[in-house]
Each structure stands twice: as structure tokens, then as C-alpha cells.
Amino acid sequence: MKPAPFEYIRPKSVAEASVALGRRGATTAAIAGGQSLIPMLGLRVALIDLLVDISRLDDLKAVTETPDGVWLGSLTTHSQIEDGKTPDVFGGLMRRVAGQISYRAVRNHGTIGGSVALADPAADWPCCLIALDATVRVVGRSGVSVQRVADFIHDSYATTLTTGDIIMGFDIPAPKAALRWGFAKVARKSGAFAHSIAVVTAAGKDGPATVVLGAAGPRPRPMAATANQLAVPATTEEQLRAAIATDLDANFEGLDAYQKRMHTANILRAARDMRTQ
Numbered sequence: 001m002k003p004a005p006f007e008y009i010r011p012k013s014v015a016e017a018s019v020a021l022g023r024r025g026a027t028t029a030a031i032a033g034g035q036s037l038i039p040m041l042g043l044r045v046a047l048i049d050l051l052v053d054i055s056r057l058d059d060l061k062a063v064t065e066t067p068d069g070v071w072l073g074s075l076t077t078h079s080q081i082e083d084g085k086t087p088d089v090f091g092g093l094m095r096r097v098a099g100q101i102s103y104r105a106v107r108n109h110g111t112i113g114g115s116v117a118l119a120d121p122a123a124d125w126p127c128c129l130i131a132l133d134a135t136v137r138v139v140g141r142s143g144v145s146v147q148r149v150a151d152f153i154h155d156s157y158a159t160t161l162t163t164g165d166i167i168m169g170f171d172i173p174a175p176k177a178a179l180r181w182g183f184a185k186v187a188r189k190s191g192a193f194a195h196s197i198a199v200v201t202a203a204g205k206d207g208p209a210t211v212v213l214g215a216a217g218p219r220p221r222p223m224a225a226t227a228n229q230l231a232v233p234a235t236t237e238e239q240l241r242a243a244i245a246t247d248l249d250a251n252f253e254g255l256d257a258y259q260k261r262m263h264t265a266n267i268l269r270a271a272r273d274m275r276t277q
């Protein structure tokens with residue numbers, strides 16, 4: 001199908017884009033890489049009056065290593081991260097995640113800001129950024145706000161963004177010691193959206209662990225019991241399985257026996273991936 005007719009503008013600044021997105025009486029949307037929005041317009045699952053093209057705004061493209069970590073502008077593409085063109089203080093985790101998103105053509109255009117703004121339950125960046133305890137900076141009509149990505153996404157395809165808001169980018173804190181990590185995905189075929197995404201991290205040899213599971217419910221969830229168990233030296237697979245079962249029941253409703261087995265196996269794969277480092 002073709003999209004329904006809409007007006008298109010390309011503002012010259014973030015402020016101008018924000019004003020346009022807030023146009024009274026119109027349904028508006030920002031477009032960044034267009035990898036999700038264009039298909040949604042074509043299928044008419046999204047109907048808008050005004051498309052605001054933010055893809056050339058330099059203020060959204062900044063990428064820097066800060067004293068505390070890394071700043072990634074919202075227009076940073078998946079392929080920039082995959083190709084190592086962004087600072088990597090995460091031991092290669094972000095490169096691995098980027099390289100497994102869809103196909104290269106999608107990665108060349110798709111942006112980290114667009115992925116988080118859309119908050120698809122099976123998207124990779126929300127899981128990874130929550131595991132890294134990243135914050136998102138948003139500019140809107142009421143000024144600038146900073147929130148943890150874990151709080152910013154509150155449901156399936158639902159964030160705290162309101163009309164006129166634009167994601168500027170993400171502050172990703174550097175780990176306190178060399179990051180160990182594991183990443184595992186279950187997808188029907190290479191490049192397809194995942195049925196399970198597990199990100200496991202630990203700072204240093206004995207640092208606290210973080211486990212985040214995605215594609216299991218409306219939004220990615222930290223798995224606290226599993227993380228605590230993983231931090232115990234010489235923990236057994238049986239103990240880990242028990243902790244995962246506790247977390248699945250606590251965080252995700254309505255999983256059937258197959259889904260529980262799949263998520264359990266996937267988290268164990270990610271944990272093994274980390275333990276080999």
C-alpha cells in the first residue's frame with residue numbers, strides 16, 4: 001500500500017523541529033532513519049498529517065567520549081556503532097548488538113534514537129541501554145529532561161515522549177571496571193526480530209552483575225534474582241535456572257512452558273558467553 005497523503009518539512013534546528021512537532025490540531029511524527037516509520041506509513045498503521053524530517057540535524061549527530069562515559073546523539077546509526085566509529089568503553093558489547101540488528105541496509109539508516117523512541121518490545125537497543133544503565137536526554141516544549149532508559153520506556157511501544165519532544169541522545173556511563181558481557185538472541189532467521197534477547201554484564205571480575213531480558217513482554221525487564229545469583233562465585237546452572245524461573249514469574253505475565261524454556265536457555269547462553277571472558 002501507499003501512505004496516505006501527508007505534509008513534509010525539514011526544519012533547520014531542533015527547536016524548529018520541536019515547534020513543528022507540536023503543531024496544534026495535527027498528528028505529527030519525527031522521521032530519523034525511516035526504517036520503522038516508512039513501513040508503518042505504507043501499511044497505514046501510522047497515519048500522520050505532518051512528517052518532520054530530523055535526519056540532517058547536526059545537533060543530533062554528536063558522538064563523544066565524556067569524562068563519565070559516552071554520549072551518542074540520537075541519529076547515531078546502527079552501522080556506525082557496528083563499524084567501531086563510536087567510542088567503545090563497553091568491551092565490544094555495543095558493536096555486537098549493532099551487528100545483529102536486521103540487515104546491513106537497515107543498519108545503515110536505522111538510528112539508536114529511533115529504536116528507543118519506537119520502543120518495540122523486541123528491539124535490541126532498549127535491552128542493551130538498560131543493561132548499561134544509560135540515560136536519555138529529551139528536548140521538548142517544556143525544556144530538557146533526562147531519564148533512565150529503564151524509566152523512559154514504560155510499556156509496549158510506549159515511552160514518556162509527549163508532543164513536540166525529540167530525543168537528543170544517550171549518556172552511557174563507563175563501567176567502573178573492564179566490562180564483561182554476554183549477549184544472546186533467539187530469532188527465527190538471521191536479521192529477523194528476536195523472540196528472546198538476553199544481555200548480561202558485570203564490571204570487573206567480581207563486580208555486580210546485570211541481566212536484562214527483552215522480547216518476553218511489553219518492555220525489557222531487569223532480572224534481579226538472576227543477576228544476584230550470577231554474582232555468586234561458583235554458582236551452578238541449577239541455581240541459575242531457579243533464579244531465572246523466579247524472575248520470569250515476577251516480571252512477565254502469561255509465558256507458556258515453551259517460552260519459559262526458550263528464555264531460560266537464552267539467558268544461560270548469554271551467561272556462558274560472559275563467563276568465557
Ligand SMILES: Cc1cc2nc3c(=O)[nH]c(=O)nc-3n(C[C@H](O)[C@H](O)[C@H](O)COP(=O)(O)OP(=O)(O)OC[C@H]3O[C@@H](n4cnc5c(N)ncnc54)[C@H](O)[C@@H]3O)c2cc1C
Nearest residue numbers: 030032033034035036037102110111114115117123124167
Ligand atoms: C526489516 C527490518 C528488520 C528489523 N530488525 C530489527 C532487529 O532485529 N532489531 C532491532 O532492534 N530493530 C530492528 N528493526 C528496526 C530498526 O532498527 C529501526 O531502525 C529502528 O527501529 C527505528 O529507527 P529509525 O531511525 O529508522 O526510526 P524511524 O523509523 O525514523 O522512526 C521510528 C519512530 O521513532 C520516532 N523517532 C525517531 N527518532 C526520534 C527522535 N530523535 N526523537 C523522538 N522520536 C523519534 C519516529 O517519530 C517514529 O515514531 C528492523 C527494521 C526493519 C525494517
